[in-house]
Structure formats: structure tokens, C-alpha cells
Amino acid sequence: MPTTRAAIPPSAPPRPPARGWERYARLVAGRRSKWAVLAIWVVLIAVGGSLAAKIGSVQDNDPQTWLPTNAQSTKAMDVGEKHFADKNVSTAVVVYARESGLTDADLAKVAGDRTALTTKGAAAADVPVPVVADDHKAVFLSVPLRTSKNDNTVLGDGVHDLRDLARENAPSGLDVRITGQAGNIADFIDVYSGMDVALLGATLGLVALLLLITYRSPVLWLIPLVSVALGAQIANGVVYLLAKHAGLLVNGQSAYVLTVLVLGVGTDYALLLVARYREELRRHEDRHEAMTQALIRCLPAITASALTVIAATLCLVFGSMNSTRGLGPVVAIGVAVVSLAMTSLLPALLVILGRWTFWPFVPRYAPDAVASARGGGGLWAKVAHLVGRSPRLLWIGTALVLGALALGAGAIGTGQTQAEQFTKEVDSVGGQRLLAAHFPAGSAAPADVYVPSGGTATALSVLDGVPGVLSATVDRSAAGWTHLDVVLADAPDTRSARRTVQRMRATLDRAPGAAADAVVGGQSAVALDTSDAQGSEEKLLIPLVLGIVLIMLVVLLRALVAPIVLLLSVVLSYAAAVGAAVLVFRALDHPRIDRGLLLFGFLFLVALGIDYTVFLMTRAREEVRRQGHREGMLTALTVTGGVITSAGIVLAATFAVLTVIPTVTSLQQGLLVAIGVLLDTFLVRSLLVPALALDIGPRIWRPGRPEKQPDRTTRVRADHVRGAG
Structure with a gap:
């Protein structure tokens, strides 16, 4: 283990170290320059720490940020936003259910909620009439809610307000759930809300425990932990600046991966450096020279490791998914910053504090010892x-x-x-379960078909004959386009629903006239396009990453x-x-x-x-x-x-x-x-x-x-x- 107390004889490398490594090592571990290194990091921490806290404000969890750029579902969203004022709008489905059958009071509650949503301006547009199940045990409202590309709280607060309204004064025994796209997104927002802090705390606590066990020192474990935590904060600050001013895409996934990866990788580099420094302290009486030699011998491996991870993750910018392309630079920035912290801030702190930090197993100078x-x-x-x-x-x-x-x-x-x-x-899953029990599985999340107006009749005709399609109706028309609501027989984003979307697209592509230019979107289409894009990414990026790693080796x-x-x-x-x-x-x-x-x-x-x-x-x-x-x-x-x-x-x-x-x-x-x-x-x-x-x-x-x-x-x-x- 790295805590071994065996004495180690001086080593004499067969060839001198590269001058670049030596110059850098002597700069970081120098008697005077170590203070300059520390001062630089203090300034970076002062600035980066305040910026790191803002990373949540630049997270973009809009559905389009997770979609492949050229997919048909993405094009459908673009048409909806451009021609139907669907930009920054997401639909929540409010499900009201009573197993013994809906009462008059239940239906009156639903009607009152619809009126309140329209008159109070809580909905982003008119709320369609309620849809009552054939078994008269459930009813649902489709409520368009406002969203914001850069502020997740807009949709989250909208869903919470809708939930409060729907449950307020609800008759006893009436089960009320919020589902649909907006409900699902809001549940994800709730899940990740405050998770950055909780995840950081849990990870730091676990790393601290492992370092304490590894070093068996009441002091030493703190120095790598503080260094890696500060490095992680600065990495978050850099990512925030690039997201704010350079268009870097950051979402909930990339944010939590950044936190965990930076702490894990940084601790790895710290363990490697501290182990080598401990041994060099037995070879050199001067701790500055010991750290210099430790850095000279560790820097090639740490640098190669960091560059391999950076190069491999940057390959993600060639991915099809917007979320994939954003993850690569975020991870690369984090690894670059933390590797720099572990090879500059950490060694400077160790040299400044001296040998006593290893107490009670302080490595003593023993040049003649043999192990x-x-x-x-x-x-x-x-x-x-x-x-x-x-x-x-x-x-x-x-x-x-x-x-x-x-x-x-x-x-x-x-x-x-x-x-x-x-x-x-979560509420959206419970609501989807209620819908599936009382309505056709796809009724709450119909596929969105946008067709040039000249092809509307043809599109309706051919879609009615597609297996898996229950109904296709005109929702609205605008600016030369018509929006069709197509109800599928299967629940959204299931395999059978995705196959139905494939059949719809193939049928429309073969249709005569303007109907062939129709695009199919919606929840099931998004799931299909995402899966297809991920398969394409595997074929492209896996060989690319392997090639990069091979070159680095x-x-x-x-x-x-x-x-x-x-x-x-x-x-x-x-x-x-x-x-x-x-x-x-x-x-x-x-x-x-x-x-x-x-x-x-x-x-x-x-x-x-x-x-x-x-x-x-x-x-x-x-x-x-x-x-x-x-x-x-x-x-x-x-x-x-x-x-x-x-x-x-x-x-x-x-x-x-x-x-x-x-x-x-x-x-x-x-x-x-x-x-x-x-x-x-x-x-x-x-x-x-x-x-x-x-x-x-x-x-x-x-x-x-x-x-x-x-x-x-x-x-x-x-x-x-x-x-x-």
C-alpha cells in the first residue's frame, strides 16, 4: 500500500529527465516559486468558486438539447415552434381518476380547473375540453405550459402550480396526477434539484474516508482532498463561463458527471504523486528536491493519462446527439483543470507544509537504507x-x-x-399508469405530424391505414402547414410505438404530392430518433476513441x-x-x-x-x-x-x-x-x-x-x- 514505511535507496535514472518536466517541477516545488504558485491558485479559487455556484443557472434541459440535430423529430419541433407558436411550450396532462366511477362533483372540479387555467393565464394557450374515458372512471386535461430554454424553474414552477390547483378542493377519493411531457420533465427537474450539492457532499465524504484509510494520518488526507475539491470548483467555474458566453451545452447529466469524474480522477493523480513524494523524501533531505524528483517521475504518466482522457472525450463533439456533443468538452475541461491542480497546487501545498503532514508515519531521510x-x-x-x-x-x-x-x-x-x-x-409515472388503465395507451401523447397544407387530405388518408394508428385528426393550420394529432395504440416511447412511428414515416414518404414532405414528431418519435442516433454514435465514436487511445499509448x-x-x-x-x-x-x-x-x-x-x-x-x-x-x-x-x-x-x-x-x-x-x-x-x-x-x-x-x-x-x-x- 502507499503507506509502506520501508526505506528506499537513492535511485539513478539511466537517462536524464526531459528538460521541460524538470523546469516545471522546479518551478512548482521551488523555495520561492511555490508561494507564487499558491498565490495564483488563491486568485483562481476566489474567482472560480463564486462562478461554480452559478453552473445550475446555465444548465439547459430542454428536450431539444437531448435530440440529434438532423432527426425528423427535431425538425418537427422546429416546424411547431416556427409556425404554430409552440416555442417554449410543453404539454402537461392532468389525470383525474376514481375507481368506483367519476361523480358529478369530480366532473365539476375538472371543468372548474379548466376555466381557472384559462382565466388566470396559468396555461400558455387555450386548454382543450376534457377527455372522459369510456368506462367513466377517469378524465384528463391537456394543459400547455410555458417553458424557458435557460431557466428550468419556469416549467418546474408551472407544473407545481398546476398540481396545487388540480388537488386543491378535490373531492375526497379522487386521484389526481400530472403526467405528459411537462410532467415528466418536471419530475426530472425535481430529482436533480439540489443534487449538485448533495452529490458533491457525498463524493467528498466518501473520498475523505478512503484517503483516511489509505494514509492512516489525521492530517495528510486533507491536503489532496482540499486540492481536488478546489480544482473541481474551478472546473465548474470554467464550464459556467463557456456555457454563458461561448454556447457550451451543459445539462443535468454533464453537470453531475463533471462533479464525480473530476473528484475521482483528481484523487487518483493525488495518490500517485503523494506515494512517489513519500519515497523521494527518504532519498532527499531537502523536501523541495524530493518533490521536484517526484514530479519529474510522475508528470509523464499523469500528463499522458490526462491527455488520453481529454482526447477521448473530445471525440464526442463528432456525435449526433446534442447532449453527447456537449458532454465531451465539459469532461475535457474538468480533467484538464484538475490535472493541473494536482500537479501544481497539491505539490506546492505539500512542500509548504513539510514532512509533518505524514504524521504519524513521517518518512525520514535514509539514503543508505535498502528495501x-x-x-x-x-x-x-x-x-x-x-x-x-x-x-x-x-x-x-x-x-x-x-x-x-x-x-x-x-x-x-x-x-x-x-x-x-x-x-x-413519481407523479408522471403514476399518471401514465392511470392513463393506460382507462384510455387507449397513446391517447395522452399523440404523435405530432406536420404536413404542408396541400397534402393534408392525403396524409390523413394514408395514416388511417397504418397498423398501430388509432386515429388521425386535424388539430390546427397555420402558415402553409397543418398539424395532425395521431393517436397510437401503444403507450408512448415503447418499442411497439416506435415501430408504429417507423411505419408512419415510411408510408408518408411514399405518399403522393405534398404529403411526402410531412415530418413525424412527438414522444415516441423522439425515443426512436434518439435510439437510432445513439447506434450511429457507437459506430463512429467507439473506433475513433480506440484510435486516439492507441496513438497516445x-x-x-x-x-x-x-x-x-x-x-x-x-x-x-x-x-x-x-x-x-x-x-x-x-x-x-x-x-x-x-x-x-x-x-x-x-x-x-x-x-x-x-x-x-x-x-x-x-x-x-x-x-x-x-x-x-x-x-x-x-x-x-x-x-x-x-x-x-x-x-x-x-x-x-x-x-x-x-x-x-x-x-x-x-x-x-x-x-x-x-x-x-x-x-x-x-x-x-x-x-x-x-x-x-x-x-x-x-x-x-x-x-x-x-x-x-x-x-x-x-x-x-x-x-x-x-x-x-
Whole structure:
């Protein structure tokens, strides 16, 4: 573990560090310049902290921000906004139900609510007449409500006011629910309201606990925690500025991913740096020189890790979904800021405060001490011994375990409905259930068909013959367009409803005249277009991310064989994570996923999962130059084991915090990444990769030749510790 107290001899790298790394390290850890670094961060924190609190005000959770730009449902929204004054309007459906049958008082209540909504101006337009169920047990009102692109509280407050009005003085026993598009959005707003603060607090608390356990020091854990928290605040401030003044799209998802990812990644970098600094303090009496050497040796790995994540996430700007394109820059900004904080603010604070921060395990200057890297009885020395004894058998066995887990991915189901989006009961889901019980399933959320007026009659005629369409009626006409309400037989955004939308579009495309120019929108159309766009994104972005990661590994390791092996191992790890996660989802009774989870999981598991292998292999390359391939690889595994395992546990735990958000998507995102990180930490990086490297031999570094060929009189002893992390 990174808290080991073994003394470590001075190390002499076989080649001098790059001058750029050394200049930066001496600037950050210098006797005087450390104060300048701290002063700069104090200014940044003073400005960024106040801006970070405003990030909620620039979140845009408008439905169009989640849609593919060129999808037909997006075009339908544009037509509605341009020609029918539907801009900034969302429909709420108020459902009134009584199982014993509606009474006269119930119907009078509904009529009174409709009048009040119209006369008091609470509705954005006229409220249509109530629709009574054939069984006379339920009735609903469709209420257009005002929204605001940049202020979620407008719709949220509108739905709350509507709920208060509908439930006020309601006859006893009358069940009143708010559903529809506006009700669903309002429930999401309620779920995420205040969640930024709660999520930040939960994540910080968990990270603090893990750091306290790792360092076993009442002081040391605070310094990385404060550094990463301040870095996260500044990252939020930068994102706010870009969203406010540069058009960067920020929604609820990207905001909470930013919080969790920045804290997890930042803590990983802190663990790596602090572990190396602890060892350098035993080699150098001057703590400034110790930090300089620690930075010189950690900066390449941290920089490569950060650049890999940044480059991979920036690939998202080529996605089809507006939400996907916005997520990439948000994550990239967060990783860039926090990596800078962990390599400047954190080392400056550690040098300023001195050795005592490690109390009670203060690393003492002991230049003549010798510690054994692989000769001791520590856990990671035993793991290295196991890997070195039967590498081929071990990597084959590990690969088979991962492959078996990957088979679970075959049971995956995509396409969540509205009723499957929350982990707790919410009003919109209860309202949808009431509607389905008493009305045709699609009656409360008809498909929106916009057709040029010259093709209205033809469109009505052909739509009536489409399987799954119950009725098609003219709603209104304006500016050369006609809006048709098309009631589907199935509940909105179900698979059967999406297939009906596909049939409607195909039929209209074949229709003669202007009807062929019709566009089909609405809730089911949005679900269909979103799923199709996510599938297209997977085909484009997954190979692109893999290519970026491969290039970064080639540059870092100056090899071709090793990067390919590492990339294949991470892909196998991702497949195993998906398979294992699907089994967990089914056990939790959330078997279906949103299609976007696959790309989300791939991006973060590949970009973040490669980190630990990068940390291992950069250290292995250093050790191979000193000891030869076999001993260097095993030494690298031994001395990096504790710190990388701690980092993996911290990152998995921070993503697991997403499960506190009561939406199925966030729960599945958190579990998938947490499972994947743990598999990568304990199986891929600890067993599969080092065993493969030993079995392949020095050829893994080709075309480079980092292995030193020592003669027998100058052979470096394999049991000398070269420093961890």
C-alpha cells in the first residue's frame, strides 16, 4: 500500500529527465516559486468558486438539447415552434381518476380547473375540453405550459402550480396526477434539484474516508482532498463561463458527471504523486528536491493519462446527439483543470507544509537504507511471485474469466420507457399508469405530424391505414402547414410505438404530392430518433476513441506491440464490465438500459481504465532499463500495486455515488463504471497485463529496445526497490 514505511535507496535514472518536466517541477516545488504558485491558485479559487455556484443557472434541459440535430423529430419541433407558436411550450396532462366511477362533483372540479387555467393565464394557450374515458372512471386535461430554454424553474414552477390547483378542493377519493411531457420533465427537474450539492457532499465524504484509510494520518488526507475539491470548483467555474458566453451545452447529466469524474480522477493523480513524494523524501533531505524528483517521475504518466482522457472525450463533439456533443468538452475541461491542480497546487501545498503532514508515519531521510521490492512478504510481492511463476496459465485463466463475464452482455435490453426511468415512484409515472388503465395507451401523447397544407387530405388518408394508428385528426393550420394529432395504440416511447412511428414515416414518404414532405414528431418519435442516433454514435465514436487511445499509448511507450496488447485488454475488460453489470441490473429489476449507456460506459472505462495500465507500464519501462524485462516487469507490479489499487477503489467508489440519484440511468452509469474500474484494477492490471508481458517477453516493447543488457559484473540487483507509483 502507499503507506509502506520501508526505506528506499537513492535511485539513478539511466537517462536524464526531459528538460521541460524538470523546469516545471522546479518551478512548482521551488523555495520561492511555490508561494507564487499558491498565490495564483488563491486568485483562481476566489474567482472560480463564486462562478461554480452559478453552473445550475446555465444548465439547459430542454428536450431539444437531448435530440440529434438532423432527426425528423427535431425538425418537427422546429416546424411547431416556427409556425404554430409552440416555442417554449410543453404539454402537461392532468389525470383525474376514481375507481368506483367519476361523480358529478369530480366532473365539476375538472371543468372548474379548466376555466381557472384559462382565466388566470396559468396555461400558455387555450386548454382543450376534457377527455372522459369510456368506462367513466377517469378524465384528463391537456394543459400547455410555458417553458424557458435557460431557466428550468419556469416549467418546474408551472407544473407545481398546476398540481396545487388540480388537488386543491378535490373531492375526497379522487386521484389526481400530472403526467405528459411537462410532467415528466418536471419530475426530472425535481430529482436533480439540489443534487449538485448533495452529490458533491457525498463524493467528498466518501473520498475523505478512503484517503483516511489509505494514509492512516489525521492530517495528510486533507491536503489532496482540499486540492481536488478546489480544482473541481474551478472546473465548474470554467464550464459556467463557456456555457454563458461561448454556447457550451451543459445539462443535468454533464453537470453531475463533471462533479464525480473530476473528484475521482483528481484523487487518483493525488495518490500517485503523494506515494512517489513519500519515497523521494527518504532519498532527499531537502523536501523541495524530493518533490521536484517526484514530479519529474510522475508528470509523464499523469500528463499522458490526462491527455488520453481529454482526447477521448473530445471525440464526442463528432456525435449526433446534442447532449453527447456537449458532454465531451465539459469532461475535457474538468480533467484538464484538475490535472493541473494536482500537479501544481497539491505539490506546492505539500512542500509548504513539510514532512509533518505524514504524521504519524513521517518518512525520514535514509539514503543508505535498502528495501526489498520483491523479497519481502507484502501482498504485492506475493502477487508478483504468482504472476512470475506461471504467466501463460495465469493470463489465459484471467482472459477466460473476463470472457465468461462478457457473455452476460448478450442479455442486454435497450429502450427504457417513461415508466422505467426512475428508481422511485413519481407523479408522471403514476399518471401514465392511470392513463393506460382507462384510455387507449397513446391517447395522452399523440404523435405530432406536420404536413404542408396541400397534402393534408392525403396524409390523413394514408395514416388511417397504418397498423398501430388509432386515429388521425386535424388539430390546427397555420402558415402553409397543418398539424395532425395521431393517436397510437401503444403507450408512448415503447418499442411497439416506435415501430408504429417507423411505419408512419415510411408510408408518408411514399405518399403522393405534398404529403411526402410531412415530418413525424412527438414522444415516441423522439425515443426512436434518439435510439437510432445513439447506434450511429457507437459506430463512429467507439473506433475513433480506440484510435486516439492507441496513438497516445504508442507515443507514451514508444512501442507498437505493447499498445495493441493493452488496448485489447481494455476492450475485453469493457465487455466483461457490461456483462457483469447487466446481471446486476437484472437483479435490481432494471433490466433495460438507455442505449446511450453503452457509449458512456465505453468512453469512461476505456479512457479511465487505461490509466492504471499506463501507470504500471510507464514504471515497467523504467525498471526494464535497469533490471531487464522479467525482473523489471515484476518489480513494477510490486511497487505500483498498492497505490494503483487504492486509486482504482477511490475511482470506483466515486462513480458508485451516482446510484444515489433516483434515476435508472444514473444508477446504471454508476454501477457500470464502478464494476469496470474494479475489474480493470484487480484483474486486468494486476494479473492479465503483467502475465501477458512476461509471456510475450521483451518483444512487447518492439520496435523499441528499452531493456538494458547488463554484464555479469554490473548486473543490478533485482531486490532493490526503485520507488513506487
